[in-house]
Amino acid sequence: MSEKEYYIPNGTYWPIIGSVGISTLLVGFANQMHGASWGASVMALGFAITVFMLFGWLGQVVSESVNGQYNQQVDRSFRWGMSWFIFSEVMFFAAFFGALFYARALSVPWLGGADNNLFTPELWNGFSATWQQIAFTTPGTTLQSGTAISIPTKLVDATGLPALNTILLLLSGVTLTFSHHALRSSKRNQVIGWLIATIALGSAFLGFQVAEYGHAYADGLKLTSGIYGSTFYMLTGFHGFHVTLGAIMLTVILFRVQKGHFTADNHFAFEGVAWYWHFVDVVWLGLFVFVYWV
Amino acid sequence: MIALNFLISLAFYANDCFYLGGYMSKLSRVVASSTALISTAVFSEYGLNMTEGVTSVSRDIYGLHMMVFWICVAIAIIVFGVMAYSLYTHRKSKGFKAANFHESTKAEFLWTAIPVIILIVMAIPASKVLIDLEDTSKAQMTIKITGHQWKWQYDYPKEGISFISNLAKSSKNSLKSDTKPQHYLLEVDKRLVLPVDTSIRFLITSNDVIHNWWVAEFGVKQDANPGFINDAWAQVDKIGVYRGQCAELCGKDHGFMPIVVEVVSKADYAAWVAKEQASAAAAVASATKTWSKAELMTKGKSVYEANCAGCHKIDGSGIPPIFPAMKDSVIANGPALEHMKIVLHGKGGMPTFKMLGDSDLASVITYERNAFGNTGSVVQPSDVKSVR
Amino acid sequence: MTTVTASHDEHHHGPEKGLMRWVKTTNHKDIGTLYLWFAFVMLLIGGALAMGIRMELLQPGLQLMEPQFFNQLTTMHGLIMVFGAIMPAFVGLGNWLIPMMVGAPDMALPRMNNWSFWILPFAGGILLSTFFMEGGAPAFGWTFYAPLSTTFAPDSTDFFIFAVHLLGFSSIMGAINIIATVLNMRAPDMKLMDMPLFVWTWLITSFLLIGAMPVLAGAVTMMLTDRNFGTAFFDATGGGDPVMFQHIFWFFGHPEVYIMILPAFGVVSHIIPTFARKPLFGYSSMVYATASIAFLSYIVWAHHMFLTGMPVAGELYFMYATMLIAVPTGVKVFNWVSTMWRGSMTFETPMLWAISFVFLFTIGGFSGLMLGIAPADIQYHDTYFVVAHFHYVLVTGALWAIIAATFYWLPKWTGKMYNEGLAKVHFWWAVISVNVLFFPQHFLGLAGMPRRIPDYALQFADFNFISSIGGFAFGASFILFTYIIVDCIRNGKPATARPWEGAKGLEWTLAAKAEYHSFNTPPSKELIKSESQHS
Ligand code: HEA
Ligand code: HEA
Numbered sequence A: 001m002s003e004k005e006y007y008i009p010n011g012t013y014w015p016i017i018g019s020v021g022i023s024t025l026l027v028g029f030a031n032q033m034h035g036a037s038w039g040a041s042v043m044a045l046g047f048a049i050t051v052f053m054l055f056g057w058l059g060q061v062v063s064e065s066v067n068g069q070y071n072q073q074v075d076r077s078f079r080w081g082m083s084w085f086i087f088s089e090v091m092f093f094a095a096f097f098g099a100l101f102y103a104r105a106l107s108v109p110w111l112g113g114a115d116n117n118l119f120t121p122e123l124w125n126g127f128s129a130t131w132q133q134i135a136f137t138t139p140g141t142t143l144q145s146g147t148a149i150s151i152p153t154k155l156v157d158a159t160g161l162p163a164l165n166t167i168l169l170l171l172s173g174v175t176l177t178f179s180h181h182a183l184r185s186s187k188r189n190q191v192i193g194w195l196i197a198t199i200a201l202g203s204a205f206l207g208f209q210v211a212e213y214g215h216a217y218a219d220g221l222k223l224t225s226g227i228y229g230s231t232f233y234m235l236t237g238f239h240g241f242h243v244t245l246g247a248i249m250l251t252v253i254l255f256r257v258q259k260g261h262f263t264a265d266n267h268f269a270f271e272g273v274a275w276y277w278h279f280v281d282v283v284w285l286g287l288f289v290f291v292y293w294v
Numbered sequence B: 001m002i003a004l005n006f007l008i009s010l011a012f013y014a015n016d017c018f019y020l021g022g023y024m025s026k027l028s029r030v031v032a033s034s035t036a037l038i039s040t041a042v043f044s045e046y047g048l049n050m051t052e053g054v055t056s057v058s059r060d061i062y063g064l065h066m067m068v069f070w071i072c073v074a075i076a077i078i079v080f081g082v083m084a085y086s087l088y089t090h091r092k093s094k095g096f097k098a099a100n101f102h103e104s105t106k107a108e109f110l111w112t113a114i115p116v117i118i119l120i121v122m123a124i125p126a127s128k129v130l131i132d133l134e135d136t137s138k139a140q141m142t143i144k145i146t147g148h149q150w151k152w153q154y155d156y157p158k159e160g161i162s163f164i165s166n167l168a169k170s171s172k173n174s175l176k177s178d179t180k181p182q183h184y185l186l187e188v189d190k191r192l193v194l195p196v197d198t199s200i201r202f203l204i205t206s207n208d209v210i211h212n213w214w215v216a217e218f219g220v221k222q223d224a225n226p227g228f229i230n231d232a233w234a235q236v237d238k239i240g241v242y243r244g245q246c247a248e249l250c251g252k253d254h255g256f257m258p259i260v261v262e263v264v265s266k267a268d269y270a271a272w273v274a275k276e277q278a279s280a281a282a283a284v285a286s287a288t289k290t291w292s293k294a295e296l297m298t299k300g301k302s303v304y305e306a307n308c309a310g311c312h313k314i315d316g317s318g319i320p321p322i323f324p325a326m327k328d329s330v331i332a333n334g335p336a337l338e339h340m341k342i343v344l345h346g347k348g349g350m351p352t353f354k355m356l357g358d359s360d361l362a363s364v365i366t367y368e369r370n371a372f373g374n375t376g377s378v379v380q381p382s383d384v385k386s387v388r
Numbered sequence C: 001m002t003t004v005t006a007s008h009d010e011h012h013h014g015p016e017k018g019l020m021r022w023v024k025t026t027n028h029k030d031i032g033t034l035y036l037w038f039a040f041v042m043l044l045i046g047g048a049l050a051m052g053i054r055m056e057l058l059q060p061g062l063q064l065m066e067p068q069f070f071n072q073l074t075t076m077h078g079l080i081m082v083f084g085a086i087m088p089a090f091v092g093l094g095n096w097l098i099p100m101m102v103g104a105p106d107m108a109l110p111r112m113n114n115w116s117f118w119i120l121p122f123a124g125g126i127l128l129s130t131f132f133m134e135g136g137a138p139a140f141g142w143t144f145y146a147p148l149s150t151t152f153a154p155d156s157t158d159f160f161i162f163a164v165h166l167l168g169f170s171s172i173m174g175a176i177n178i179i180a181t182v183l184n185m186r187a188p189d190m191k192l193m194d195m196p197l198f199v200w201t202w203l204i205t206s207f208l209l210i211g212a213m214p215v216l217a218g219a220v221t222m223m224l225t226d227r228n229f230g231t232a233f234f235d236a237t238g239g240g241d242p243v244m245f246q247h248i249f250w251f252f253g254h255p256e257v258y259i260m261i262l263p264a265f266g267v268v269s270h271i272i273p274t275f276a277r278k279p280l281f282g283y284s285s286m287v288y289a290t291a292s293i294a295f296l297s298y299i300v301w302a303h304h305m306f307l308t309g310m311p312v313a314g315e316l317y318f319m320y321a322t323m324l325i326a327v328p329t330g331v332k333v334f335n336w337v338s339t340m341w342r343g344s345m346t347f348e349t350p351m352l353w354a355i356s357f358v359f360l361f362t363i364g365g366f367s368g369l370m371l372g373i374a375p376a377d378i379q380y381h382d383t384y385f386v387v388a389h390f391h392y393v394l395v396t397g398a399l400w401a402i403i404a405a406t407f408y409w410l411p412k413w414t415g416k417m418y419n420e421g422l423a424k425v426h427f428w429w430a431v432i433s434v435n436v437l438f439f440p441q442h443f444l445g446l447a448g449m450p451r452r453i454p455d456y457a458l459q460f461a462d463f464n465f466i467s468s469i470g471g472f473a474f475g476a477s478f479i480l481f482t483y484i485i486v487d488c489i490r491n492g493k494p495a496t497a498r499p500w501e502g503a504k505g506l507e508w509t510l511a512a513k514a515e516y517h518s519f520n521t522p523p524s525k526e527l528i529k530s531e532s533q534h535s
């Protein structure tokens, strides 16, 4: 399409389908949590509708793009859209990191009587304000809701799997960049090769993450292990979820590369996914440092 | 005042259009009072302004409040005055021709700088007051205050006194009636008693959700956070009765957990402490004896109505699905151990009642197990003690 | 340069026929209309709940409802007004106006725009449906403090959580769209500093939305896991802290209140110059002031938490930062007054609303400043003084600007003129009753009446009575408002393309009823210059 024209897409049913899908998914989930027998099936239905919507909507965008209906302006809009979407994700993670920092720097020491909270230990017999070990000295404690607190027998270790995972993810960022460079110089086979390497590294990361969860869980570190378990699983869990999404997106991109959708200077989808992957990468660095290491 | 009268007559007018039957008598009262408002004597009765209170902190706060208020009034007079003048003078209907200026660095600088200066003038005394009221180190005695849904628990750690303070029956019984007792919603069954001219530190915490202990005349308002202890202090220099309310939404009966503090002379305070200690000793003694079922049921009824009826209702019907009925409850008709456990330790929305004495607990549990047509066993204070 | 709008759809020059037009639409005007009607319906629902509140508070004693239900009313009133009425109304205005004001044919990402809207009815439906669930609707205030909203809340809370997720998702997409539109669809000859203030304020608001809404999503997600999966974020027994919830909530919550007022500032900055027939005073300082307010709004959140037991240093810091916001806000007020100064003013309905906005918002701002004085907030916090403060900034601030904007741009939206006489009656009715409604609440708060209570001590009776009467009168004014709007749409006299003598802005260069696609050819440099706010 000419650079002198505005592109205005025609009407579409995909958004309303998306709304129905997501709402069904969430309503099913909420009912599932409250013991409705049909909750899970409704959830599955909602999920299916959402996936259908994603395929349909993105498929339409891809075909329009491939047909040359877009111009530079549309491309720029997509770029603005993707970058601010990623920024919103950054703020989403910031909420959880904020919780981690707050708990670690403030609430746990305060519960132990730090600062001007010298009276607080009155409420807490045998409380130890040590990060990761909050519940160690008070076995049998329950949360306010009555849930029993699970006390881990071992601390999380940053060396080992988490360190390996850091290397894997950093490497995947490099391979993805190689792939991008190859794309820019139109070397399709290299693009595919590096992409496959990236996806493989990402999948390996996920595999090790699952193994790591298995260890932690066996050691008694659960969601119910107090604030440490809460922040640990919330942060790593959401991160893992994002890696999964990123890997799926990379796979889609791989197929599109094979179909020859991208040219050396027109490949927004590739770059958008690459930004996303790098973002996931950077989040992991934060996780590695603040959740596992210090 | 004029503005206020104006507002009130507006309300009168609005009400005229919106004739609301039975409210006419009330309306005449409103109008009568609007005339009376002009004299400052009733100023305080109608509560137009913040209380000055009876502590140094509350007076400092009042001073700050008035200072900031008058500064705002002054700025408002200037800004609104200029605007009103312009609205009146610079109108097209009077043939005023529009100027075309739209910038003036000088003006912009001035109205950035002057507010900054005004703000600094406000910030200095505010910081001083803040630092003073947060400093509890001079306290001569300590009271621990625990918020519960929906009542306050007061502990005098040194004196070994501990009790619970509920909304008074007189208020509870007149919620839906037209005649209201004096101090409606602001009276309790047992008041917090404090000595005058003594610097007191309050340690404030909660047992379930967040509450807030507020007595305006003391200038004390502090969140009660579950699991944490906040502090505040007050030195009251006037004997009297002071009233306040919970000031943080804490669920259904947030509006019904008042605070009443009786500040007495030091001698009266000492006498009160002695009396409380004696009755506490008697309660401990009574916990070791074996009670008859009738005794337990009578006492249990009053404990139940004071502590449990808020959720489980006077007739034991509860408010399902959140607050289960006691009538035909599996737990109240089952093994006594489970029953004692849930009352002592709580569960989910059910708060713990371990702050009640053994005899209170034994009687309320017995009551629940045998009232409302339930058929459970009798529980003795010694049983409760062994489960604690 | 000649450019045309391209679309591979045949009927791209006009709307589709039938109901599906609204479901499928990618047109910024259609979507804007949808948003505005949705917001209006929500305003009526939220207002009806408020009428319930005022009804119960008319007299001391429990007359109409149980305390738990009263709390549900308060909570849902706050939530619906904030997320259902005010925010969607501003997004609707943004949708309608921004493409016209920047000389674009439509929004940058029209399909996503459709989705942003069509999530809302679902989210709103889920939220409202909680009223009919076991245990009732959420009853923990619109601020949903833990643990009242976690351990001690009914099952319906999980539906509320998901509704908030959806609302947040919609807002984020809407904000992204506006940023992309302003930065990428703007007429090539329009520099940033040529943009009308409504566009500027919305651009900056978008950054607030993208920064704040995800944090809210994080907060409700932690609530969800605390409630259902045994985590302990907000539970001290597990090392968490209920106050942490408040920090996270207000990190969102404070920017949120500016999200609701910055576009209002934008609206007023259009209306006052128009009817003063004089350029806006201090255009660039308006832009900088908006940006400073937005920046400051991220670093003052704990002024809602002065009583939670923060360390003194924290309280001091948050007090100072909060007070600072008065400076850029003052700049705005002074600029508006200077715009009026030596203008040639007329007082058509939009101008009346705008002038009363300046008066009443400033009163709300002053009470805000008083609240910001940390030691004094000890006495104000959680009383009706706070309720009075935020209704002055929200109702006579945000809502006022929305109503002003409606009257101001209604001719452009419908091509017709509303009934000026009736509109003036409506204005006076509303502005008087709203003060009867909210002004006495200052006194109630100072005298010590806590907020969120269904019943009160006897000394509060008189002012509550007055306030309720004012409330009913103000509520009834919306019946007239509805009539005026519907009457304009159906029977209004044709309007001219530029119905206001002094109006400037690209939108007035379009047809009386703006074309379906606003600018198929970008406006020329000369046109942009002559229509800009600072010439
Ligand atoms: C549109 C929404 C909006 C806006 C614009 C504001 C504006 C401000 N608000 Fe408000 N606020 C709310 C919505 C808003 N607020 C809500 C909803 C709540 C309650 C939430 C809840 O708990 O439910 C709240 C509560 C709230 C509190 C917490 C009270 C408490 O719970 O104890 C505080 C405390 O600092 C505060 C302060 C301020 C300040 C300093 C401003 C400033 O921005 C005001 C600045 C404006 C002016 C000062 C006037 C104009 C200036 C001049 C004419 C210049 C010269 C002036 C001087 C130098 C003084 N607000
Ligand atoms: C965002 C905007 C917004 C708006 C526009 C309003 C509008 C109104 N609000 Fe409120 N309000 C909030 C935001 C808002 N509010 C928030 C955030 C809270 C805090 C909640 C909390 O504590 O958690 C609150 C809390 C709040 C309280 C305190 C409750 C309490 O603490 O217990 C009260 C009490 O008077 C109140 C009243 C009103 C009234 C009378 C209106 C009126 O302006 C409404 C007028 C509109 C209508 C009436 C609807 C239109 C008309 C009809 C439907 C037909 C006519 C009907 C009749 C005449 C019956 N609101």
Ligand code: CUA
Binding pocket: B147, B148, B150, B210, B211, B212, B246, B247, B248, B249, B250, B251, B253, B254, B255, B257
């Ligand atoms: Cu306790 Cu409110």
Ligand SMILES: [Cu+2]
Binding pocket: C253, C254, C257, C301, C303, C304
């Ligand atoms: Cu704020």
